[in-house]
Amino acid sequence: MVVSVCKPNEVDKYRMFIGDLDKVVSLMLSLSGRLLRVETTLDTLDPETEHQDRLPLLEKKRQLMRQLSEAQDLKDHVDRREQAVSRVLARCLTPEQHRDYSHFVKMKAALLVEQRQLEDKIRLGEEQLRGLRESLGLGLGIGMGIGISMAYGHY
Secondary structure (H helix, E strand, O other): OHHHHOHEEEEEHHHHHHHHHHHHHHHHHHHHHHHHHHHHHHHHOOOOOOOHHHHHHHHHHHHHHHHHHHHHHHHHHHHHHHHHHHHHHHOOOOOHHHHHHHHHHHHHHHHHHHHHHHHHHHHHHHHHHHHHHHHHOOOOOHHHHHHHHHHOOOO
């Protein structure tokens, strides 16, 4: 719809904004996920762990916090660009179409967050399943024959 009612340079700005929104939200999700894993690792370390063993993790945490702050600056810039794109589209689109655009932008970011959460849950479930299979000896194909022969031994 934007392509059909806007000038080519306005369409380019719209497409660039949408692409950048995807990238910056994905970047922030990735960095915050990595930061959470580092913090969790730090929290689970034994209090007796040597300081030199903690140092790389603390440095990684500082680095990720700095990168997350920079990503937030990028997000703020993308938000300002969204306002500029919205003003342009307000001139090209009907009020209803503009409301749909605004809803699309809000939902796009929210859906990216939800997608990442679902991917993380799937990955965790797969890791748990893999761990369960390995603990049962199924992951290596070792326990299958034993389990089957034991099961048939009762009949």
